[in-house]
Amino acid sequence: GVYKNVLGFLGGISLEIMAARVGQLCPKALPSKLLYYFFMVYAAWKWPQPVGLTDINPNSCDLNLPVWGCGPTEMNDRRHVMPIITPSYPAQNATANVSKSTLKVMTEEFARARDICKAVDEGKAEWKELFEPLDVFSKYANFLQVHAVAPNKADYDMWKGYTEANLRVVVSYVEKWQDAYLDRAHPCQRNFKKPHSGDESAHEHFWYIGLKFDLEKMKADGKRAPNVAGPVKDFKNRLMNWPKKKEGMVLYVTSKKQKDLPAFVTNPEEEEEAMVEESMEQQLVTANMKTAEHEPENEANPSQR
Numbered sequence: 001g002v003y004k005n006v007l008g009f010l011g012g013i014s015l016e017i018m019a020a021r022v023g024q025l026c027p028k029a030l031p032s033k034l035l036y037y038f039f040m041v042y043a044a045w046k047w048p049q050p051v052g053l054t055d056i057n058p059n060s061c062d063l064n065l066p067v068w069g070c071g072p073t074e075m076n077d078r079r080h081v082m083p084i085i086t087p088s089y090p091a092q093n094a095t096a097n098v099s100k101s102t103l104k105v106m107t108e109e110f111a112r113a114r115d116i117c118k119a120v121d122e123g124k125a126e127w128k129e130l131f132e133p134l135d136v137f138s139k140y141a142n143f144l145q146v147h148a149v150a151p152n153k154a155d156y157d158m159w160k161g162y163t164e165a166n167l168r169v170v171v172s173y174v175e176k177w178q179d180a181y182l183d184r185a186h187p188c189q190r191n192f193k194k195p196h197s198g199d200e201s202a203h204e205h206f207w208y209i210g211l212k213f214d215l216e217k218m219k220a221d222g223k224r225a226p227n228v229a230g231p232v233k234d235f236k237n238r239l240m241n242w243p244k245k246k247e248g249m250v251l252y253v254t255s256k257k258q259k260d261l262p263a264f265v266t267n268p269e270e271e272e273e274a275m276v277e278e279s280m281e282q283q284l285v286t287a288n289m290k291t292a293e294h295e296p297e298n299e300a301n302p303s304q305r
Helices: 012-025 031-043 071-077 100-121 127-131 153-165 167-176 215-220 229-240 268-294
Strands: 142-150 182-187 203-213 250-257
Touching: 012 031, 031 100, 100 127, 100 167, 100 182, 142 153, 142 167, 153 167, 153 203, 167 182, 167 203, 167 229, 229 250
Parallel strands: none
Antiparallel strands: 142 203, 142 250, 182 203
């Protein structure tokens, strides 16, 4: 629930730096305690105070490379909401993709994990509870569905990669849109390729972003419903104007209620079983047709000889 840098969550390097910092703070702690301290520290961390292992060196050997928080990029760097700084020169922020929304999601998950670790220590829970996946699709009532379509496999791979690399952009657009009344936008780490049968030419892929709105503020402003049409339009224009986009590459971004999500999202195993059964039935019908084509004609009736 907190991993995938491209979507605005943590990556491997940032997790390693966070873990090493807890090791610095608690050098004599047992492994189980370190795990508890990890979640305790970061559930209460005062972001955007940076996490780092060493002091930031603004220059080394007169290389004059860009360094986080120093020089001409300082003002922009200080806008980062969850800075985790690499220890070697030139120091960079390993979590520049994190947004206000994903930070809120991660902070809540750190707090939940802290409570589970504490319960395990008290004998009230088991470690397996810590590793249960976060079910985004049961947590939110509203979603943005990002649907990419391409005419062939090669274009699909390219279009899918570019779309996923830009998903955090739509989160940023919605966060800044006043009429959205957004509390958070939660990009789901799981994404889905629509089951593809051989007779279909188009390849389709889906991503989902869970939306939670600030309904109290919206009602206080006299609004009846949140409006995300503006940022969605800007996001679509950004991707559809990609210079490398080819003919047949299409993008749809629509609002979805939880109850309207497709079956291959909410019940992927059942949908896969149904697709396998349908494919087997089609193969059986095809085999029977081919067998019938190659069977010899019945011998003539002896009375007609």
